[in-house]
Amino acid sequence: MTDRTMIRIDAVSKFYGIYKALDAVSLTIGEGEFFSLLGPSGCGKTTLLRSIAGFETPTSGEIHIDGVPSVMLPPNRRPTNMVFQSYAIFPHLDVAENVAYGLKRLRLSREDEARRVGDALEQVRLAGLGKRQAHELSGGQRQRVALARALVMRPKVLLLDEPLSALDKKLREEMQVELRQLQKAVGITFILVTHDQYEALALSDRIAVMFGGKIAQVATPKEIYQHPRTRKVADFLGGMNFLSGRILGEQAGTVSVDAARFGAVNLGKPPGFTAADGRVTLGIRPERLRLLWDDERAPHELSGRLENRAYFGEVTHLSVGVEGLEAPLSMVETNSYGADDLPIGAEIRLAYDPDAFVLLAEDPPVSRV
């Protein structure tokens, strides 16, 4: 990964009639970066990706690809290639012909073309399957053909629209690992559209979370998981306990907040933070709460009653009612110590780290007209 900008998106909006699919989206994506667009269905991820590919023309705004203003360029004149959600394998061509499809226009010598096709197939671990017909391939293999067909063009940017969503869980996880390795190996920019937060967290250098045609936050996986800016971002990326707190005082860069039963906590001030009426929303992830066994002690403790329990194999999700809190706290315990056997109604104690709280901003209202 370099520091050079590969894609610069400036205030791109896209209207379908009066419906706003993209609302003034701005982003920069670096050369060699694995970048994910994450958000719920309908938030505009595909529209943004297709605008970069050239299949949609933004209503306003500009997209620079490798420094070239591109919104008016057709897809066949952009240094981008796309892996379609349906894979779009040409059904009348075999695997090698599919991969060679775009090369035909380059009028390479036969040897050069065969070598590039062979290399690309090897890269996606399909060496030797060049003569297979498209309908003889499994879902995972089609996915690889689609990857090879795009990569063989040596694009500057590879665009992937939910490439793994048609695969079952096990294969999907394998392909995630491969996709990441492939990106490292070819070193070009990958832009991945997904609605699966785990996929985005596991694969990306950076993630943009989108809601309602707008970008809510752009950050590294760790940053976005640990310091989500708003309640919706926090919620979308995983479980989160929300509580409302009262501001006790503001210092440069930090605020101290009365977090109900958790006592006073000091929190980093997110950029642009304002608390008009002194009320704020706080969040703490379930795995940052820890069950205390027997006479184990912790510097910060809270006691409550087990209200509910759900068994997930390696972990158990607990729901703990604490007096003075609006909602029960969720927490996650590994099943090494018997959390899956705790009786409902049991009195339990839990430990927390006051530094694990995050201050969450209000989400902007969603309006798509």
Next chain:
Amino acid sequence: MSFLTQRLRFLPWLPAYMAVYFLFLYLPILLLPVFSFNDAATTTFPLTGFTTKWYASLAGNTAMLEAARNSLVVGVCVALLSTVLGICAARAITRYRFRGQKAAAGLIMSPLFLPEIIVAVSLLMIVLAIGLELSLITVILGQTVFCVPYAMSVLVSGFEGFDRSLEEASYDLGETAFGTFRRVTLPVVAPAIVSSLLVTFTISLDEFILAFFLAGTSPTLPLYIWGQLRFPAKLPAVLALGTIMIVLSIVMLTLAETLRRRAERRTRMASAPPQEA
């Protein structure tokens, strides 16, 4: 044993019914070739001997050859016209969503459900009203109207699921609009198009009523056969001609169906990635 075969065991008369049904349906048609090779001018049993003379007599029959030429011209024109119109209709129906789409599709299909003789009479009235001369051209126009729904049904099943992303993938890989049409769109839907050409040609070849009303003085093959039925002595030659037409129709329709299925499989496959087992 499946549920269905279990049930079938309790219906012992079903095979017998099927045998009678198919006998009734195909026996008359099977008699055609039988008598066309029979060395007698009457179509009665017992058969008197094998001959190919009725077939040989066709070769020298100029009126019949003229009718065959007319049928060929009409068939080719109808196949081309109705397939071109069918392509437009099928594409509009599978690719776009517009107001009145269902109604439009229904109206295009309606000649299938209207009594053909009524369609023929109405067309004749219109042709006469606008002062067109009855000729092969009017037959072509009439049969085209009648064949478009068949063409459209065949083509829709080939185009359905022709995923737009195939064309997009082609653009994305650097191809132009024309190149995309030539290298992706056409080859993927080609089997369906050929299938439609074969089906409509066959329908035109066998079509009688529209031709009867609209042909004027140049007969097509079915009209020629109709004319010959007045002469009992010519019957065996007509049977020979009929046999040839049936064989031709069966061959072309089988080919058409094979191609249609292939087209359908291709487009299905392209649009729906399989779930991993």
